[in-house]
Amino acid sequence: MLLLLEILASLSAVISIMIYGNKSWYAPLFGLCSQVVWVAWVYYQEVYSMFFLCLCMIIMHIRNFKNMGTIQKLKQIWSK
Secondary structure, eight states, X not given: OHHXXXXXHHXXXXXXXXXHHTTOTTHHHHHHHHHHHHHHXXXXXXXXXXXHHHHHHHHHHHHHHHHTTHHHHHHHHHTO
């Protein structure tokens, strides 16, 4: 289980970097989803000092909802 979480966390981080690098509007959404894996990994590995990093990353992804136009794009999609 722990190995699977480690692999998923690593893959989600690499994919998140690629998506943010492409400046895609859905990067913050993917980033928030990847934080679920990271928080689970931190909890099960008992590396509690990493919770601060996870919290900072969650705040950054939420901030980027506005900066990257994610909110506007989601409104367009939902209004169809």
